[in-house]
Amino acid sequence: MIVETDGLTKRYGSQTVLAGLDLKVTEGSVLALLGPNGAGKTTAIRILSTLTRPDGGTARIAGFDVVREAAKVRGVISLTGQYAAVDEEQTGRENLVMIARLRRFTRPASRARAAELLARFDLVDAADRRVRTYSGGMRRRLDLAMSLVAQPRLLFLDEPTTGLDPMSRTTMWDAIGELVREGVTIFLTTQYLEEADRLADRIVVLHNGDVVADGTADALKNQVGGTRIDLDFATALEAGRAEALLGGVRTESRLSVPSDGSATHLHRVLDDLLAAGVRAERVSTHRPTLDDVFTGLTTPAVAA
């Protein structure tokens, strides 16, 4: 386990931000911490990256305690925070060389590493311009490049694409995907279900400082109620006859029937209709999106 937390708590005044977080992340995987603003995502990342002390519980990164062995933890991780922490009045190259020098690269090695990362993140043309002139996407790419100067085993990404336009977001996703293929463990937070769905092997949904769901994107979708079959009929009368036969929920000439998503079940539904002489015009199946999952898990007392 590269990340292992046990009952992690953090409160600010009377507000509980983390209410006993238990997490395990295996090396080489991608975990997305998903949740609305104020769910405790950033606090979790801040504790795991040694920036903030927890009030209770323990957290270990690569076996090192984040409080007592912070220096060792820092040797393993890199952090890309919520705001691109780049120096506006330095150029992209200067920012990278600075980090390399801080990481004890020699001067020539620093320059070489900076050049390599500029090329990799498509910043060669802007390398010697001040960051002040960069677009949001370029800043984020530089920010990510700065986190990769010394190759980390574990990379924290706190809302890596918040505020980016769709094009820049896709570019960031590609860059992150490439890191995954290189075997870097990634721990990211996001408010975007699409992002979690696309990047993560495992999604942990956080709400009010607690884990409300944990699993693969598919598992989460299944957990919230599975697939439904929508049947459209020529008339409401026909739909009514189908309802008497199959149950489900009817709206005008459409009947929605819950399903386990298997082909067998779909077959049976259609066979039953055929046998009863009720003719459906159209049929479609719907898998819940992660948005449905999210709403279902984080909205209290929703009727199923």
Added chain:
Amino acid sequence: MTGTLTMIGRSVRLSRRNLDTLLMSILLPVMMMALFVYVFGGAIATGTSYVNYVVPGIIVLCTGYGATSTAMSVADDMKKGAVDRFRSMPISSFAVLTGHVTASVTRNALATAIVVLVAVGMGFRPSATLLDWVLAMGLLLLYVLALSWLAAGFGVIARSVESASLLSFFMLFLPYLSSAFVPTATMPAVLRAVSEHQPITPIIETVRALLTSTPVTSGWLALAWSGGLLVVAFLLATWLFRRINRR
């Protein structure tokens, strides 16, 4: 060591490229100098040519602006995630403050040189020996260093860059309540008591005495204030920086 030097390089480069900071530390001293010498100076009786009297006061006043810039730079690094990034790295992240303090001292040294040159242009005729100069500049350096560490600590706890700029309120007010611009003898009793017992007065008196070759009467007091302030400010900044992880 490489880490500290890298941080110093960073801060110096950032302040060189920040137009606001640069103007504040270079143009402002010159304007204050002209204001005091040509506007107020004629009406203030100091028993000597006013420009000779006011130079140390202007230098100390400018350190106030310099300190404010330092506090704002540190607050900016706190706010925009630079400090977070450094703190998550296996380095001595405290060096980020050392960098800002060094840049601050450098800016102040530059401002002081400019003030002295402009003052000479306005008729400042110091009669100091080389040793006097070294002592005067050494004392000012100690004071600026202390003030810069104080500003760095203030920047760490400031809630925003704007609140960090509040530091200027004190830094700019204090020199006026000293013998920087007028002899304290002209002030009402209460103000005079304050003026004569605050740290800036002995420092200014000592620098002025050294530059104009008059007897130094409060040298040890000035040294004690500056040295004491430096120790306290440095320990405070260290303590505050270490406590960031409690937030």
